[in-house]
Amino acid sequence: MKRLILAIVAAILINFILASAIDHGFHVAGIYPPYGEPMMDNGLMALAFSYRAIITIFAAYITAMIAKEKAKTAIYFTGIIGTVLWLAGAIFAWDFGPAWYHIVGILSALPLAITGWKIYERKTNKQTGA
Numbered sequence: 001m002k003r004l005i006l007a008i009v010a011a012i013l014i015n016f017i018l019a020s021a022i023d024h025g026f027h028v029a030g031i032y033p034p035y036g037e038p039m040m041d042n043g044l045m046a047l048a049f050s051y052r053a054i055i056t057i058f059a060a061y062i063t064a065m066i067a068k069e070k071a072k073t074a075i076y077f078t079g080i081i082g083t084v085l086w087l088a089g090a091i092f093a094w095d096f097g098p099a100w101y102h103i104v105g106i107l108s109a110l111p112l113a114i115t116g117w118k119i120y121e122r123k124t125n126k127q128t129g130a
Contacts, residue, residue: 003103004074007067011078014059019052038096045101052105053112056082060116075117082109 026032033039039048061077068072079092090102 002065004070004077007063007070007074008077008081010066011059011063011074012014012081013080014062014083016072018055018056018058021052023048031088040098042100043095049101053108056109056112057116057119060113061120063113064117064120066083071117073115076110079110079113081111085109 065072086105
């Protein structure tokens, strides 16, 4: 049970820390608008979604690695939590980005988490010769 909880917490922290760090870097560099201003540029939002998707897959991979035999449970929990967090973000920040960004985020959280888990499984099966 401890391993499962640790895996879920790791996924949330990895997503939050990495996405926040990259966001902050883009804000500081002037690529993103200043904090508090809407970002309606579809190209910038596609960029933001792209690295968030990669981070989510990476976090899910690490989650599966930590959870081991409970990887499936951990991945579904983190995918559902991710969906809920994207939904909350959409509700509270709808006017700060284009609608498609919120919708794609909500719809992709669980599939991206499953993708990270599948990559972990494929690598693990290849190493064990299964």
